[in-house]
Amino acid sequence: MPASLSPGTTRRHFPDVRPEFVALGFLMASPLHGYDLFRRFEADLGKVWHISQSQMYSILKRLELQGLIASNIEAGEKSQERRILNATDQGVAHFSQWLAAPSDCSSRIIRLEFISRLYFARGWRPESVLAIIEAQRATIARQLRNHQALLASTPAQETWNRLGIELRLSQLSGIAAWLETSVAVLNQAL
Numbered sequence: 001m002p003a004s005l006s007p008g009t010t011r012r013h014f015p016d017v018r019p020e021f022v023a024l025g026f027l028m029a030s031p032l033h034g035y036d037l038f039r040r041f042e043a044d045l046g047k048v049w050h051i052s053q054s055q056m057y058s059i060l061k062r063l064e065l066q067g068l069i070a071s072n073i074e075a076g077e078k079s080q081e082r083r084i085l086n087a088t089d090q091g092v093a094h095f096s097q098w099l100a101a102p103s104d105c106s107s108r109i110i111r112l113e114f115i116s117r118l119y120f121a122r123g124w125r126p127e128s129v130l131a132i133i134e135a136q137r138a139t140i141a142r143q144l145r146n147h148q149a150l151l152a153s154t155p156a157q158e159t160w161n162r163l164g165i166e167l168r169l170s171q172l173s174g175i176a177a178w179l180e181t182s183v184a185v186l187n188q189a190l
Contacts, residue, residue, distance in 0.1 A: 017112045019051055023059045024087060024095045025120040027069055031086035034060055048115050068094055102139040110175050144172045
């Protein structure tokens with residue numbers, strides 16, 4: 001284990017939020033044209049993520065260059081060709097790894113990545129949703145314990161450090177409470 005990690009802490013596989021997984025996730029369900037993918041994204045996750053159509057096309061190009069998606073040309077109406085995109089085997093493996101890994105406990109990553117992971121798990125592997133929630137609960141609980149211990153060991157005269165730790169504890173507690181109230185909503189959606 002690297003020296004920078006404390007015992008019981010896991011390193012995230014994906015250290016920053018990457019919208020590539022959202023685009024890849026839509027292609028896991030079925031091959032799509034780029035515009036159709038963007039429309040589905042806007043309808044289902046457009047209020048969670050803020051990605052423009054040009055950004056989505058850039059993401060798709062990057063995924064294709066990485067070998068995570070492939071495209072086929074399809075004859076369209078009025079002789080216009082359209083590219084149909086689909087996930088490659090490598091893309092499926094990459095997406096599966098992301099889907100199984102707990103999200104980092106930052107508010108931003110929970111809002112973007114965790115909600116997206118639940119969305120795609122519900123459609124692709126509905127039996128995994130509860131396991132994803134439980135893994136996230138465990139990650140949040142571990143982070144809460146770590147920060148509570150850190151606060152307890154931080155001297156009272158270290159006002160600014162204590163304020164920062166207390167803020168983080170507040171954020172983690174809020175995420176934990178949100179997750180608990182969301183479980184009922186998710187159970188109904190499943």
